[in-house]
Amino acid sequence: MEPKSRLVGDGEIDVSFEFFPPKTEKMEETLWHCIxxxxxLRPEFVSVTYGAGGSTRERTHTTVSRIIKETxxxxxxxxxxxxxxxxEVDDVARDYWTSGVRHIVALRGDPASGVGDHYxxxxxxxxxxAALVSGLKSIAPFEISVAGYPECHPESANLDADIENLKAKVDAGADRIITQFVFDGDYYLRFLERARAAGIWVPITPGVIPIHNFAQVSGFARKTGATIPAWIERRFEGLENDPKTSHLVASAVATEQVLGLVDEGVKSFHFYTLNRADLVYAICHLLGLRPAPVDSAKAKANAA
Structure with a gap:
């Protein structure tokens, strides 16, 4: 579905952003610039990714705690x-609740040895x-988001099995579904229709990943089973060594993607930012979002 372009008014759509925790001091600077x-832009929420291993968990917890304290x-x-x-997972969840976290994105996760290996x-x-969602709900009344796959999870036998697994997560207590990034809005709309037909009525938010680097994002797409339409490939032809123009094109492409779904009545979008603030900000601006006035009192407190 190659979407139409139009401008939406500020407040017509809701956005949320995903960040990943930093591994180095330089990456931490980049992350906080992004935040x-x-x-x-008043996102509905912001999520922070999490991987296997103690150090990754600690970085996620540190980042989330700082977001609570400073923003x-x-x-x-x-x-x-x-x-x-x-x-161990329950202990992490209890620590999150104690530190003020009320929303968890509950995921099975990829094998520690790498995406694509058998879990x-x-x-x-x-x-x-599904078991994780049930366990978390028994610990505290978290708001819980789970993942959905418009083009089917790579390990699922078929779309029916994938929807059955998704329903199990919702039946266990999930409050929202955030989809894997999708480039063709028709895949999302068909997924939404299948989910509703299966009795899944929680909000289903489409994931959007701005194509900051076509080769890199294409690699992500291959691993997750996401299709990049030919019309998008054509937009990036010849820009392999031209990042500035590539980012301009990425802004236009992502804006068209979102507006195409807005025209179908979709009002919430989750951006996989890859900690790249300026590109995501430009897309949101094109979508009609405008910054809120700065909370000067909190800003002064944070600077103190």
């Missing part, structure tokens, strides 16, 4: 089943995302 750049944003912490027992549940751990 402060996008915060005035007015509502953070959603990612939590997975990978390489952790139920007791094997951790002995003594949660078997899948």
């Amino acid at each position: 402060h750049r996008l915060a005035p 007015n944003l509502k953070p959603a912490a990612h939590l997975t089943c990978v390489d952790a027992t139920k007791a 094997v549940p951790t002995p003594g751990g949660y078997a899948n995302a």
Whole structure:
């Protein structure tokens, strides 16, 4: 579906942003530039990714805690089943609740050895995302988001099995579905229709990934089973060594994607920012979002 272009008014759509925790001091500077750049756009929430291993979990927790202390944003912490027992995951969840986190993105997670490898549940751990959702709801009344796959999860036998797995997560207590990024809005709309036909009535927010680097994002798409339409490929032809123009094209492409779904009645969008603030900010501006006035009192308190 190659969408039409039009401008939406400020407040007509809701957005949320995904960040990943920094590994180095330089990456931390980039992350916080991104957070402060996008915060005035009043996202519904911001999520922070999480991987296997203690150091990654600590970076996620540190980032989420700082967002709570230094901003007015509502953070959603990612939590997975990978390489952790139920007791270890539950401890992390309790720590999040104590630190003020009320929203968790509950994911099965990819195998620690790499995306695409066969997933094997951790002995003594949660078997899948549905079990994780159920466990989290027993700990505290978290708001819980889970993942959906408009073009089918790479490990699912077929679309019917994928929808059945999705319904299990919702039946376990999930409050929202955030989809894997999708480039062709028709895939999202068909997925939405299948989910509703299966009795899934929670909000289903489409994921959007701005194409900051076509080769890199194409690699992400291959791993997750997302289709890049030919019309998008043509937009980026010949720009392999021209990042400035590529970013201008990316802004236009993502804006068209979103507006095409807005025309179909979709009002919420989740941006996978890859911690690239300026590109995402430009897209949101094109969509009609405008920054809120700065909370000067909190800004002064944070600067003190």
